Amino acid sequence: MSSRPRAAWPLVAVFTAGYLAAYLLPTLVGRLSACLDLTPAQAGLVGSALLLSSASAGFALAGRAESFGACGPxxxxxxxxxxxxxxxxxxxxxxxxxxxxxxxxxxxxAATAVASAGIAVRRDPHRTSSLGLLSVSATAGALYLTIPHLGGGHRLPFACIAVVALLVWPATSRLGGSSPACGTSPVRGRLPHRRSGLVLAGGMAVWSMAQNALWGVSGRIGAEQVGLSEVAVGAVFAAALGAGLLGVMGAGVLGARLGRALPIALGTVIIAGSIVLSSSAEGLGAFAAGEIAWNTFYPVVLTYLIGLAASLDARGRWAVLAGSAASVGTACGPLLGSVLSEQAGYTAMGLILGAATLLVAAPVTAVALHTGGRPLVPGSVRRRGGAPAALLAARGNGLSGAVPELGAPEQAVAEISVPALWRRRLVRSAFRTAGGGGQSNT
Incomplete structure (x- = not known):
């Protein structure tokens, strides 16, 4: 039996610990601004420093998972x-x-990079990434309901992230079956699908920047423009993240039935409208509707983007690189949102971010259409018909198991010793089949 099902939960746990800080960004930025006498732009800059450092870890580990292993990093x-x-x-x-x-x-x-590489080499990366986003959304939603009632200034949200990291630490001992083993040689050779991967990474950077520009100032929109208390804003965020749980579960059930292009394109259009609605809200209803719609479709599209990046490379390098590029965009988001909101106002900020989200939808959807399936093992593709065979294998309805999954090791060729008597019989049989007809004297 395969150990893959048992290895899913450690990946999900590490993914949750790595992503939690980004999900709690509004609370982190808001409390830094309120408790340490920082301007909104300065607090946003601290949030950007956090996420930029996270992105640098992803770039540093990309392609090196096989040399370092999973447990250590x-x-x-x-x-x-x-x-x-x-x-x-x-x-x-x-x-x-x-x-x-x-x-x-x-x-x-670093934790996110390890989890992303492990998710990319699994049989169903879309399902595993959905579980990861489901877990981090549930954890962040519970904290949004709890933190406003406990006070603690800026200390409490940072302490919560640290505690989650410590709680997840024991799960790293179970990562051996989900990622490449320690001590193997680093990955060599060019990345596959380089053009598509670069377009996807750039698109995810801009897409994430627009999303987190809104997310980084959503708390201030609720408090300053709508006039809500911190408890009420936290309740809206918890409800929005709860809707995000439903969205992620729906994405997990839907899977690849509609492909990746349609969910990415349609979800991005809905997200752009939600950004405009939330940023221009002046009442609780509009603000809650925008945040809930945005949080419902944001993780859905993100699961398909993660799955798309994972499908571009068997060893998870594009998954890590695209995720790190998204982290760079995420890092710029809080600062961009703070500057735009201060200079142009929340409504104009929403229009700018919504337009940027729509513009990036086209190239990312084109990548999803161009690389619509998980290819075969490269050697098998060459031996079994090249690119047309890979396309048919990726899109066909053949028997499961007949096509090796991406990253699966090729079967070793076993040498079989054939006795001399059988060799002579095989030679005579070959002559008869070829039309030699005569008896051999051998």
């Missing part, structure tokens, strides 16, 4: 996250807070 990343965020929670000194945020962000990025 995951453990180091979770330990750095716990130490960094714990340090930020225990001090009010801005230099120490920034140092802790950057350290914790690097740890989060």
């Amino acid at each position: 995951a453990r180091a990343g979770l330990l750095l996250a716990a130490l960094g965020y714990g340090c930020a929670a225990l001090t009010t000194s801005m230099p120490l807070v920034i140092a802790g945020v950057v350290t914790g962000g690097f740890g989060s990025g």
Whole structure:
């Protein structure tokens, strides 16, 4: 029996710990601004530093998972996250807070990179990424319901992220079956689908920047423009993340029945409208509707983008690189949202972000159409008919198991010793089949 089903939950746990800081970004930025006397732009810059450090960890680990293994980087990343965020929670000194945020962000990025590489090599990366987003959405939703009632200034949200990292740390011992083993040689050779991968990575960077520009200032929109208390804003966010859970579950059930292009294109259009609605809201109803619609479709589209990146490379390099590019966009998001909201207002900010989201939908959807399926093992494609055979195998309805999945090792050729008597009989049989007809004297 395969160990893959047992290896899914450690990946989901590490993915949750790595992504949690980005999901709690509105609370982190808002509390830094309120409790440490920072301007919104300065608080957004601290949030951007966290996410940029996370992205740098992803770029540093991309393509090196096979040389480092999974357990070591995951453990180091979770330990750095716990130490960094714990340090930020225990001090009010801005230099120490920034140092802790950057350290914790690097740890989060390392954990996310390991989880992304592990998800990419699984039989169904879309399902596993859906479980990961389901887990992080549920965790963040519970914290949004809890944190506003406990106070604690900026300390509490950072402490929560550190505690989650420590709780997930023991799960890293079960990562051996989900990622390449330690001590193997690093991946060599060119990345496959380089043009599609670069377009996807660039599109995910812009897409994530637009999303997190809104997410980074959503708390301020609710408090300043709509006039809600922190408890009410937290309740709206919890409800929105609850809707996101339903969206992720729906994406998991839907799977690849509609392909990847249609969910990405349609979901991005709905997300753009939700951004405009949420940023221009002046009442609780419109604000809640925009946030709930946005959070419902954001993780849905993200699961398909992660699955698309995973399908481009058997060893998960594009999954890590595209995820790191998205983290760069995410890092720029809070600062961009803060600057746009201060200079142009929330409504104009929403229009700009919605337009950027729509513009990036076209190239990303084109990549999904161009690379519509998980290809065969490269050697098998060449031996069995090249690109047309790969296309038919990726889209056909053949028997499961007849086509090797991406990344599966090719079967070794076994040498069989044939006795001399049988060799002579095989030679005579070959002569008869070829039309030799005569008896051999051998």
